[in-house]
Amino acid sequence: MQQTKHILVIGNGMVGHHFVEQLRAKDPQANITVLCGEARLAYDRVHLSGYFSGTSAEQLALTTEEAYQAANIQYRLNCWVEQIDRDQQLVITRQGGQFYYDKLVLATGSYAFVPPIPGNEQPHCLVYRTLQDLDAIAQSAAQSKVGVVIGGGLLGLEAANALKQLGLQTHVVEFAPQLMAVQLDQAGGQMLSQKITELGVQVHTGKATQAIVAGAECRYQLQFADGESLETDLVLFSAGIRPYDQLARSCGLAVGDRGGIVVNDQCQTSDPHIYAIGECALWQQKIFGLVAPGYQMARVVVSQLTAGGLSFTGADMSTKLKLLGVEVGSIGDAHARTPGALSYVFTDPRAQVYKKMVVSKDGKRLLGAVLVGDTSNYDSLLQYALNDMLLPKQPEQLILPAASGAAVAALTLPNSATICSCHNVAKGDIVAAMDSGCCDLASIKSCTKASTGCGGCTALLKSVVDDELKSRGVEVKNHLCEHFAYSRQELLHLVQVGGIKTFAELLSRHGQGLGCDICKPTVGSILASSWNDYVLKKPHVGLQDTNDTFLANMQKDGSYSVVPRIAGGEITAEKLLVIGQVALDFNLYTKITGGQRIDLFGARLEQLPAIWQRLVDAGFETGHAYGKSLRTVKSCVGSTWCRYGVQDSVTQAIAIENRYKGLRAPHKIKMAVSGCTRECAEAQSKDIGIIATENGWNLYVCGNGGMRPRHADLFATDLDTDTLIRYIDRILMFYIKTADRLQRTSVWLEKLDGGLEYLRKVIIDDQLGIAQELENQMAALVNTYACEWQATLDDPQALKRFRQFVNSPQPDPNIVFVEERAQIRPATAEEKRRWQQQIPVTQLSTSELPATALAEEK
Amino acid sequence: MAWTDICAYEDLVENSGICALFNGCQVAVFLLQQQGRQELYAIGNYDPVGGANVLSRGIVGSVGEQIVVASPLYKQHFNLSTGQCLEQPEVVLPVYAVKLQHGRVWLHAQQQKQQASAA
Ligand SMILES: Cc1cc2nc3c(=O)[nH]c(=O)nc-3n(C[C@H](O)[C@H](O)[C@H](O)COP(=O)(O)OP(=O)(O)OC[C@H]3O[C@@H](n4cnc5c(N)ncnc54)[C@H](O)[C@@H]3O)c2cc1C
Ligand code: SF4
Numbered sequence A: 001m002q003q004t005k006h007i008l009v010i011g012n013g014m015v016g017h018h019f020v021e022q023l024r025a026k027d028p029q030a031n032i033t034v035l036c037g038e039a040r041l042a043y044d045r046v047h048l049s050g051y052f053s054g055t056s057a058e059q060l061a062l063t064t065e066e067a068y069q070a071a072n073i074q075y076r077l078n079c080w081v082e083q084i085d086r087d088q089q090l091v092i093t094r095q096g097g098q099f100y101y102d103k104l105v106l107a108t109g110s111y112a113f114v115p116p117i118p119g120n121e122q123p124h125c126l127v128y129r130t131l132q133d134l135d136a137i138a139q140s141a142a143q144s145k146v147g148v149v150i151g152g153g154l155l156g157l158e159a160a161n162a163l164k165q166l167g168l169q170t171h172v173v174e175f176a177p178q179l180m181a182v183q184l185d186q187a188g189g190q191m192l193s194q195k196i197t198e199l200g201v202q203v204h205t206g207k208a209t210q211a212i213v214a215g216a217e218c219r220y221q222l223q224f225a226d227g228e229s230l231e232t233d234l235v236l237f238s239a240g241i242r243p244y245d246q247l248a249r250s251c252g253l254a255v256g257d258r259g260g261i262v263v264n265d266q267c268q269t270s271d272p273h274i275y276a277i278g279e280c281a282l283w284q285q286k287i288f289g290l291v292a293p294g295y296q297m298a299r300v301v302v303s304q305l306t307a308g309g310l311s312f313t314g315a316d317m318s319t320k321l322k323l324l325g326v327e328v329g330s331i332g333d334a335h336a337r338t339p340g341a342l343s344y345v346f347t348d349p350r351a352q353v354y355k356k357m358v359v360s361k362d363g364k365r366l367l368g369a370v371l372v373g374d375t376s377n378y379d380s381l382l383q384y385a386l387n388d389m390l391l392p393k394q395p396e397q398l399i400l401p402a403a404s405g406a407a408v409a410a411l412t413l414p415n416s417a418t419i420c421s422c423h424n425v426a427k428g429d430i431v432a433a434m435d436s437g438c439c440d441l442a443s444i445k446s447c448t449k450a451s452t453g454c455g456g457c458t459a460l461l462k463s464v465v466d467d468e469l470k471s472r473g474v475e476v477k478n479h480l481c482e483h484f485a486y487s488r489q490e491l492l493h494l495v496q497v498g499g500i501k502t503f504a505e506l507l508s509r510h511g512q513g514l515g516c517d518i519c520k521p522t523v524g525s526i527l528a529s530s531w532n533d534y535v536l537k538k539p540h541v542g543l544q545d546t547n548d549t550f551l552a553n554m555q556k557d558g559s560y561s562v563v564p565r566i567a568g569g570e571i572t573a574e575k576l577l578v579i580g581q582v583a584l585d586f587n588l589y590t591k592i593t594g595g596q597r598i599d600l601f602g603a604r605l606e607q608l609p610a611i612w613q614r615l616v617d618a619g620f621e622t623g624h625a626y627g628k629s630l631r632t633v634k635s636c637v638g639s640t641w642c643r644y645g646v647q648d649s650v651t652q653a654i655a656i657e658n659r660y661k662g663l664r665a666p667h668k669i670k671m672a673v674s675g676c677t678r679e680c681a682e683a684q685s686k687d688i689g690i691i692a693t694e695n696g697w698n699l700y701v702c703g704n705g706g707m708r709p710r711h712a713d714l715f716a717t718d719l720d721t722d723t724l725i726r727y728i729d730r731i732l733m734f735y736i737k738t739a740d741r742l743q744r745t746s747v748w749l750e751k752l753d754g755g756l757e758y759l760r761k762v763i764i765d766d767q768l769g770i771a772q773e774l775e776n777q778m779a780a781l782v783n784t785y786a787c788e789w790q791a792t793l794d795d796p797q798a799l800k801r802f803r804q805f806v807n808s809p810q811p812d813p814n815i816v817f818v819e820e821r822a823q824i825r826p827a828t829a830e831e832k833r834r835w836q837q838q839i840p841v842t843q844l845s846t847s848e849l850p851a852t853a854l855a856e857e858k
Numbered sequence B: 001m002a003w004t005d006i007c008a009y010e011d012l013v014e015n016s017g018i019c020a021l022f023n024g025c026q027v028a029v030f031l032l033q034q035q036g037r038q039e040l041y042a043i044g045n046y047d048p049v050g051g052a053n054v055l056s057r058g059i060v061g062s063v064g065e066q067i068v069v070a071s072p073l074y075k076q077h078f079n080l081s082t083g084q085c086l087e088q089p090e091v092v093l094p095v096y097a098v099k100l101q102h103g104r105v106w107l108h109a110q111q112q113k114q115q116a117s118a119a
Helices: A014-026 A048-053 A065-070 A131-141 A154-165 A186-198 A246-250 A291-305 A378-386 A427-435 A441-448 A458-470 A488-498 A503-510 A519-531 A573-585 A605-617 A649-660 A721-738 A745-751 A755-763 A771-783 A788-793 A829-838 A841-848 A851-857 B112-118
Strands: A006-010 A031-035 A074-076 A081-085 A090-093 A098-100 A103-106 A110-112 A125-127 A146-150 A169-173 A201-204 A209-214 A220-224 A229-232 A234-237 A241-243 A261-263 A274-276 A281-283 A319-323 A326-332 A342-348 A353-359 A366-372 A418-420 A560-562 A589-592 A598-603 A630-635 A669-674 A688-693 A696-701 A713-719 A817-820 A823-826 B004-008 B016-022 B025-034 B037-044 B059-063 B066-070 B077-079 B097-101 B104-108
Touching (some): A006 A014, A014 A031, A014 A291, A048 A131, A048 A154, A081 A246, A125 A131, A131 A154, A131 A234, A146 A154, A146 A229, A169 A229, A186 A326, A186 A342, A186 A366, A366 A378, A427 A441, A427 A458, A441 A458, A488 A503, A488 A721, A519 B059, A560 A605, A573 A598, A573 A605, A589 A823, A598 A605, A598 A823, A605 A788, A630 A649, A649 A688, A649 A721, A688 A721, A696 A721, A713 A755, A721 A771, A745 A755, B004 B016, B025 B066, B037 B066, B037 B097
Parallel strands (some): A006 A031, A006 A103, A031 A074, A103 A274, A125 A234, A146 A169, A146 A234, A630 A669, A669 A688
Antiparallel strands (some): A081 A090, A090 A098, A110 A241, A209 A220, A319 A326, A326 A366, A342 A353, A353 A366, A560 A598, A688 A696, B016 B025, B025 B037, B059 B066, B097 B104
């Protein structure tokens, strides 16, 4: 191998820059020189329009001169190459400079095509391609009122948006009978026109401009072939692009009939020492006007120069973008030109949404799609098309509104699925990055470069990462953690089949090491769901998260919050008074929770038993706010009080909450009951939601609020109470038995093979023949319920743990409160510092303690 | 400095921790009793990442060969023998010598200096 080959690159656009960056990464020795035609190094042309909405040239820059210098890359700005001398292997610039090469890479991109219309050379006739162009447009717009874009393609509409942002009355003139004729079919184009017109841009299709002459009202007048005319102050041409191939042409390299430097699969031109990449290259008679294929070509040449074997195999030209605020997407064979192709079309004239899906003759594969007004299905559809995935039986579900569960969950994508086509990042690359320690979007982006190109895959990347994070150690590696080579589901099976009652036994029979903070609580929960032992029984103590150990929720300063159960949100005045008095006596901060109960904050570890003694004496039970277990069953007042109610939702909620309280599960479970379809209890955002009907109860399942909201699915309708409870018993038990660690019901259902339909078959039709067993197991748990706080208060051994120090009655001096809005809150670090300088620490904290608490302590 | 009697063996909790006040410092003492081994460990109770005195309430276990406790606040793991945080190696907690004698648990201020500088 020659060590110091001189590699010369002409053009430092997006693709030229990507090439340089990749080559430097692969070959630190290579001698690289870049000749840039523009006045600055590469910038992000894709987001060029951002320049008009506040993005500066610096922010658009893809690199800096310092970075090139640091990477030892020679470069010249404002350096236009005029000639290539292939015999001597050198190029000559406009200024007369000469540069020799061993390998030459043409990355000259393209220029905006200006149609040969008389009058097109006037000062306010402009194009939209470079930062310099944009400066000129801004300058001209400042002296104009009306602007016309000639060309209604993708770039034309983007340019129209820019003119509109600059405050001009904006028109788009298109020669073809529709907008975006390349990407959209006629109906899609029409919907787009309609929407854009409503946004204040006038669209003129089917208009051939014949001349630009002086105007009467405005600076110019456009004259159309049909005799009509349009007045404007500014003309912006966006009638397509043409490759910069003059250099190649004049040195005798092969070029296409309609332009473009001919390249082979290695991106080599007809001269083996010269490569062409990006928008100037013509591959199999095609020019690719997008960055992603250009980047692919760049990588191909890098691999050629570094003895790799990549070759260019074409590229997907699907696009998704927002034009003038209108979402537009186009995938593959949008025009259904494949022989035998079938089209599904969905139109919503009110919301102005148009969706078309082109499928193969047998209905099994997705060939293409057109989306206007709503591109939320784009990512799913694209994945079906790119990965040649088998379509669902009723493919129309993919474009119908609220197609529940039909979207490709990121989890179902194969590892080979391309997520980011700009940087060619597959799902497998993202998983690998996460395996090697990246665990948030930012670090995954910087490590894999995914989503740092056109940005079109941002949403998909996020869902891949989210799903992956959720199922960490599950999808990738089914093992719970390094101590158990089993999934949660498998462990549960081992426990139940083997009659295993303790962690130690499970570990010695099926695990290794000592366990950890992942497997211990999981096994603790499995043991509880299987045998319902008191969680603080000696062998289980060390398994529980601190919240389960102390039956309270640890807060940031190490203090705890206390939540008594208030089933269904119903509480007597007497009990309210008790809570109030306890809060006063122990100086606790009180807040109403979203689950219709009351949270008491600021309890010190050593105060918990005294607080609970008072609560238990008054008839309260633990609320399990700390556990992965049933939290609350929220309810509205229902038919008892509400004039709309059709069933007694409160009674139902209380019964259900009391039935499932204490149930340990893979994650927390929330439920709600509404008294009529007005749904005041928001049951459809819960794991189990129940809505009263005239005839009984509708059951909704697997909803979720929080970080990843999901509407619950309607599972069964008009159930009587017995059937309702039977179904819930079965569903919950089935969830407990089959879900992964920390998997909410929403994700569980999404991952369940066969989804909702399958769940119905198991629960309603008892297809697996396990319904009775599920009910029996639930009955066993319901019958062995005991309030954990009651049990703890009865157990002197357990109570011993509720003190800060094993050898002193002192409280933790680091827990300090200050007053805000007439209640306590944790002091900030700064506040603590100030307090502690004034008063000796121990004195301060004891004096903070209410007298009653201290008295009860002893 | 001499060994100090902290508490009775029965005050310890198997495979979990307790906290002792020792020379004005909070010390988390753990008893590991698993797979035929019985070991005592003592490190500072203060979790400098979470900023609270909570480590005695973490879950103990192993990461590879290292015996660790996971902070109940943000789940960082601390090596019980060295005090070092696995996720943020620059964070090192004080480690104390601990022993069992005559049914009592004893601490030794082996690392008093480090405690002073870490506090
Ligand atoms: C407004 C706008 C929006 C776009 N939006 C998208 C999008 O959403 N998604 C997408 O994928 N693509 C989009 N594109 C297209 C994308 O920008 C191009 O595909 C990409 O920039 C092509 O890169 P390139 O390096 O091949 O060419 P260019 O970026 O054009 O770079 C070529 C460079 O070579 C220089 N050059 C040419 N000839 C010479 C010479 N003889 N001597 C020296 N220098 C020379 C030029 O001055 C130029 O700087 C958009 C383009 C524009 C203009
Ligand atoms: S859901 Fe129906 S019954 Fe319940 S409060 Fe609302 S309107 Fe009344």
